[in-house]
Amino acid sequence: MMSFSFLRRSVPAFALGLVLMMASAVTAAPVTITVTIQNLAPVNGNFLTPLWVGFHNGGFDIYNPGAPVTPGVERVAEDGLTAAISSEFAASGAGVVQGTIMGPVMPEIAPGQTASMAFIVDGSLTSSRYFSYATMIIPSNDAFIANDNPFAFPVFDSAGNFLGADFIVLGSQVLDAGTEVNDEIPAHTAFFGQMMPNTGVTENGVVGLHPGFLPPGSGGILDDPRFMSADFRAPGYQIARITVTQGTEPIPEPATIVLLGTGLAGVAAGVRQRRIGKKDAAVKKK
Numbered sequence: 001m002m003s004f005s006f007l008r009r010s011v012p013a014f015a016l017g018l019v020l021m022m023a024s025a026v027t028a029a030p031v032t033i034t035v036t037i038q039n040l041a042p043v044n045g046n047f048l049t050p051l052w053v054g055f056h057n058g059g060f061d062i063y064n065p066g067a068p069v070t071p072g073v074e075r076v077a078e079d080g081l082t083a084a085i086s087s088e089f090a091a092s093g094a095g096v097v098q099g100t101i102m103g104p105v106m107p108e109i110a111p112g113q114t115a116s117m118a119f120i121v122d123g124s125l126t127s128s129r130y131f132s133y134a135t136m137i138i139p140s141n142d143a144f145i146a147n148d149n150p151f152a153f154p155v156f157d158s159a160g161n162f163l164g165a166d167f168i169v170l171g172s173q174v175l176d177a178g179t180e181v182n183d184e185i186p187a188h189t190a191f192f193g194q195m196m197p198n199t200g201v202t203e204n205g206v207v208g209l210h211p212g213f214l215p216p217g218s219g220g221i222l223d224d225p226r227f228m229s230a231d232f233r234a235p236g237y238q239i240a241r242i243t244v245t246q247g248t249e250p251i252p253e254p255a256t257i258v259l260l261g262t263g264l265a266g267v268a269a270g271v272r273q274r275r276i277g278k279k280d281a282a283v284k285k286k
């Protein structure tokens, strides 16, 4: 009898616990976030291939300095192709949300151009807590940028609050995948005359900082007028700014900030809400 009354008394408490759990699940609803990449190279500088990005639990490590790359990273670094790294990401089980962000005009992202894509992620899931990226520097044999440390960019904290990211990748951080010899022969060099992917002299090397392009006068990339300013080893050379922001808008533009400061915030917020509402239905390529 005692046990029955105990049960009767504990039921409301248990039910309350359930309600609270459901309430917290509602607060941690999926949110829309936008990844934006801006090519910061000067005119006649480096282009970038479509940017691969993924959200994960910290268990997806793109590369390690001094070690050979995976086939997926080789395809990014040599040809800017992301299908293989996407498969590796999916197979890792570290995350479920990923994408490839194309340039606004052509797949490549030209100097000065900005490209972005919206994603729906649930920050309450550890599987969406960290952000990683990889893209190829073109033209090049196998130059790329990507984060070494999978925990480098927590875009949500442990409670699921959005943190975002905003960082600049410098030319001094460009990597050599160690998979293709840097001969800069046009027929071997992506975006420089190479007609087929996976062509070039195999290097059988490991990932390390890129030594830079062949010096001007040696018939390499820097001797092509289209890429005369592509020496990313030049002091202060910036490759890209990458941001992860909440909502479907990329980096706030100066005009938006002025608007917010002059009391038109309500109008701006209304416009923003409508846009978000529209894009939630089919969030993908912006």
Ligand SMILES: [Ca+2]
Pocket (backbone or CB within 6 Å): 061, 062, 063, 064, 065, 147, 148, 149, 150
């Ligand atoms: Ca690593």
Ligand SMILES: [Ca+2]
Pocket (backbone or CB within 6 Å): 141, 142, 176, 177, 178, 179, 180, 181, 182, 203
């Ligand atoms: Ca190389």
